[in-house]
Amino acid sequence: MIALACRLFRHHRATALATGLVALVGMALVVAMAALLGTGLADGTARADRPFLTQFPLIMGGWVVAIVVFAMVSTVGVTLSGRAAEIGGLRLIGATPRQVRVLVSAETLAVSAAAALPGLGAGYLLGWILMASIRSAGLTDPASSFAPGLGVPVAGVALVLVASTVAAWIGSRKPAERSPVEDPVPATSKQRREKGRRVVAAVLLIAGVGSASAVLGLSADNIATTAMTGPATVLTAIGLAVLAPELVNVVNRILRGFPALPRGAAAHLAAINLSAAPERVRPVVTFLTLLVGVSAGTLSMQGIENQHASADSTAQVLASINYLVVVLIALFTAIALTNNLVAAIGRRREEFAVLSLIGSTTRQARGMLLRETTAATIVSVAVAGIGALVCVIPFAIVKTGSPAAAFDAGPYLLSIAIGAAIALGVTSVAGSRTIRNA
Amino acid sequence: MGIPAVRTRDLRCRFAGEAGPVDALRGIDLDVARGSFVAIMGPSGSGKTTLLHCAAGLRTPTSGTAELDGVNLSQLGEARLAELRRRRIGFVFQSFNLLPALTAAENIELPLRLDSRRADPRHTAALLARVGLGNRGQHRPDQLSGGQKQRVAVARALITGPDVVFADEPTGALDIRSAREVLSLLRQLADQGQTIIMVTHDPVAASFSDEVLFLADGLIVDRLAQPSARAVASRMATLVESAERAANAAGVR
Numbered sequence: 001m002i003a004l005a006c007r008l009f010r011h012h013r014a015t016a017l018a019t020g021l022v023a024l025v026g027m028a029l030v031v032a033m034a035a036l037l038g039t040g041l042a043d044g045t046a047r048a049d050r051p052f053l054t055q056f057p058l059i060m061g062g063w064v065v066a067i068v069v070f071a072m073v074s075t076v077g078v079t080l081s082g083r084a085a086e087i088g089g090l091r092l093i094g095a096t097p098r099q100v101r102v103l104v105s106a107e108t109l110a111v112s113a114a115a116a117l118p119g120l121g122a123g124y125l126l127g128w129i130l131m132a133s134i135r136s137a138g139l140t141d142p143a144s145s146f147a148p149g150l151g152v153p154v155a156g157v158a159l160v161l162v163a164s165t166v167a168a169w170i171g172s173r174k175p176a177e178r179s180p181v182e183d184p185v186p187a188t189s190k191q192r193r194e195k196g197r198r199v200v201a202a203v204l205l206i207a208g209v210g211s212a213s214a215v216l217g218l219s220a221d222n223i224a225t226t227a228m229t230g231p232a233t234v235l236t237a238i239g240l241a242v243l244a245p246e247l248v249n250v251v252n253r254i255l256r257g258f259p260a261l262p263r264g265a266a267a268h269l270a271a272i273n274l275s276a277a278p279e280r281v282r283p284v285v286t287f288l289t290l291l292v293g294v295s296a297g298t299l300s301m302q303g304i305e306n307q308h309a310s311a312d313s314t315a316q317v318l319a320s321i322n323y324l325v326v327v328l329i330a331l332f333t334a335i336a337l338t339n340n341l342v343a344a345i346g347r348r349r350e351e352f353a354v355l356s357l358i359g360s361t362t363r364q365a366r367g368m369l370l371r372e373t374t375a376a377t378i379v380s381v382a383v384a385g386i387g388a389l390v391c392v393i394p395f396a397i398v399k400t401g402s403p404a405a406a407f408d409a410g411p412y413l414l415s416i417a418i419g420a421a422i423a424l425g426v427t428s429v430a431g432s433r434t435i436r437n438a
Numbered sequence: 439m440g441i442p443a444v445r446t447r448d449l450r451c452r453f454a455g456e457a458g459p460v461d462a463l464r465g466i467d468l469d470v471a472r473g474s475f476v477a478i479m480g481p482s483g484s485g486k487t488t489l490l491h492c493a494a495g496l497r498t499p500t501s502g503t504a505e506l507d508g509v510n511l512s513q514l515g516e517a518r519l520a521e522l523r524r525r526r527i528g529f530v531f532q533s534f535n536l537l538p539a540l541t542a543a544e545n546i547e548l549p550l551r552l553d554s555r556r557a558d559p560r561h562t563a564a565l566l567a568r569v570g571l572g573n574r575g576q577h578r579p580d581q582l583s584g585g586q587k588q589r590v591a592v593a594r595a596l597i598t599g600p601d602v603v604f605a606d607e608p609t610g611a612l613d614i615r616s617a618r619e620v621l622s623l624l625r626q627l628a629d630q631g632q633t634i635i636m637v638t639h640d641p642v643a644a645s646f647s648d649e650v651l652f653l654a655d656g657l658i659v660d661r662l663a664q665p666s667a668r669a670v671a672s673r674m675a676t677l678v679e680s681a682e683r684a685a686n687a688a689g690v691r
Contacts, residue, residue: 007540008539090548093523093529093594094553097517099552181491
C-alpha cells in the first residue's frame with residue numbers, strides 16, 4: 001500500500017506541492033521552537049534563562065502543531081475532492097474506506113518526509129535568528145549561546161510527521177467513505193456530523209472567550225494576562241473558522257435579502273454559485289477567519305501592551321517575539337489559503353470552458369470569481385475582527401482600566417488588508433490563468 | 439442447475455428526487471445462471487444502472503434482496519462488501535477507471551494488492567495475452583488506445599477469477615472497431631464459462647449476449663433470447679414509443 005501511495009503521489013505533483021508546503025513551513029516553525037527548547041535544556045545555558053527558554057518554545061510550539069494539523073486536515077480534504085474519480089475507481093474495484101485512508105496517510109507521510117531536511121535546515125536558521133534577537137535584547141545571559149543539539153529538533157520534525165499523518169487520516173475520512181456510485185450521504189449521518197462540528201466550534205469559542213474573560217480577575221502586571229489572551233484569540237479564531245459553513249449561509253441569506261438589486265452577469269452568477277455550491281468558498285472563509293482573527297487579536301493586544309507597559313528591554317523583546325510569531329502564523333495561514341484557493345479554482349476549469357463556449361469573456365468569468373471571493377472575504381474579516389475584539393476587550397480593561405484601547409482600528413485594518421489582498425490577489429491571478437487555459 | 443450466480447427478489451430502490459421520491463426499481467425478480475451473458479437494456483432512466491449497482495452491492499436497495507452466489511448482500515457491512523467486490527466481482531465501466539500512474543500490468547494486479555495478495559507475474563502475463571495485449575504490460579494508460587484501455591479493465595476484472603463480471607456501458611466511449619474487439623472478448627469469456635451482466639443502450643452490443651432483459655420504469659417488461667441486433671433495436675423502438683405514450687398520457691392527466 002505504501003509503494004502504491006508513492007507511485008500515486010508522483011502523479012499528483014500539484015497536490016503533493018500543496019501538502020509539502022504546509023509540512024515544510026510547519027516543520028520550520030516547530031524546529032525553530034525545538035531549537036530554542038534544546039538551547040534551554042543545554043548544559044551551557046545559564047540557570048536563570050532555563051525557565052523562559054523552555055516554557056516559551058513549548059507553548060508556542062504547541063500552538064504551531066495545532067495549526068499545522070488544522071491546515072493539513074483542510075489541505076488533504078480539498079486536494080482529495082479533486083481526486084474523487086480516482087478514489088471512486090479504487091473503491092469500485094474493492095478498496096475499503098480504511099485502505100483509501102491508509103493510502104492517503106502514507107502519501108502525506110511520504111510528502112512530509114520529503115520536506116523534513118529542508119524544514120530542519122530552515123528551522124535551525126529561524127531558531128538561531130530568534131535566539132540572536134533574544135540575546136541582543138539582553139533577555140538572556142550572554143553566556144547562554146544557541147545550542148539546539150540534534151535530538152530535540154529532530155523530535156520536532158518527527159512530531160510534525162506524526163501530526164501530518166494523523167491530519168491526513170482525519171481529513172480523508174469523508175472522501176474515503178463516500179460511495180463510489182455517488183449515493184447521497186444519508187441525511188441523518190450528515191446531520192450528526194454537522195452537529196459534531198458545531199459542538200466542537202462551541203467548545204473552542206467558550207474556551208477562547210472564557211480564557212480571555214478570566215483575565216479580568218488578574219492584576220495588570222501579571223504575565224498571565226498575555227499568556228491567557230494570546231491563546232484565547234487563537235482558540236476563538238479556530239472556533240469561528242470551524243463555523244465556515246454557517247458563515248457562508250449568512251452571506252447567502254443576506255444576498256437573498258436584496259434580490260431586486262440590478263446585477264451584471266458576473267454578480268448574478270456569483271450569487272447563484274454561492275448559494276448552489278457554498279462548499280467552494282468554505283476553505284477561503286476558514287483560513288481567512290483564522291488569519292485575520294489571530295493576527296488582529298495578537299497585534300491589538302501587543303499594541304495595548306506597548307502603550308501601557310514599562311518600555312524596558314524585556315517588554316521590547318517580548319513584543320518583537322510576538323510580532324515575529326504573528327508574521328509566521330500569518331505566513332502559514334496565507335500559504336494554506338493560497339493552496340486551497342488555487343486548488344478550488346483549478347477544479348472549475350470545465351465550468352470556465354462552458355462559460356467561454358457560450359460567449360463569456362475572461363473578464364466576466366474572473367469578475368464572477370472575484371465577487372465570490374469578495375463576499376467570502378467580507379464575512380470572514382467581519383466575524384474574525386469581532387472575535388478578536390471580544391478577546392482583547394478584557395485585556396484592555398485590565399491593562400488600562402477601560403475597553404477603549406481595544407478599539408484602536410490600526411491592527412484590525414492591517415490584518416484585514418493583508419488577508420483581503422492575499423485572497424483577492426490569488427483569486428485574480430489563479431483565476432485569470434485557469435480561465436485562459438480552460 | 440445449482441444456485442444462480444445472481445438472484446434478486448422483489449428488488450426495490452427509491453431515491454429522494456428534487457420533485458419528490460423517485461422509484462428507480464419497482465420489484466425486480468431476476469435469476470442469472472452461471473456462465474450466462476445477460477444484457478440489460480432500456481430507455482434512459484429505466485433503472486438499468488441502479489439494478490447493476492444493487493446486484494453488485496454498490497447500492498443498498500430500499501427493500502427486497504439481491505444475492506450473489508447465495509449470499510444476501512444487504513446483510514453485509516461496507517468492509518465485507520468491499521472485500522466481496524475485490525474477490526468475487528469484476529467491474530468494467532465506460533470510463534475505464536484505470537489509475538494513470540500505474541502500468542497496464544500494475545493496474546490489472548491492483549485488486550490483488552488491495553486484497554494483500556501477491557500477484558503471480560505469469561498469471562498477469564497470461565491475462566494480458568488473453569485480452570490481446572501480450573506486449574503492452576509495461577505501458578501506462580495514456581499510451582494505450584480507448585479499446586486497449588478497456589481490455590486492460592477487462593483483464594483487471596478477471597484477475598481474481600470472479601463469480602460475475604459486471605459491465606456498465608463498456609463500449610460507450612469506444613469507436614465501432616474497438617467496441618467490437620471488447621464485445622468479442624466478452625463473448626469469448628462467456629463461452630469459457632464466465633458469468634457476465636452488461637448494461638448497454640447499443641443493440642449491437644446486446645446482440646453479443648445470450649439473453650437481453652428490457653427494463654422500463656423500474657420493471658423488467660420484456661426478454662429476448664439469442665438476440666440479433668435488428669430484433670433488439672425493434673423491441674427497443676417499441677419500448678421507447680410506449681414509454682413516450684405513457685409519459686404524454688401522464689402529462690394530459
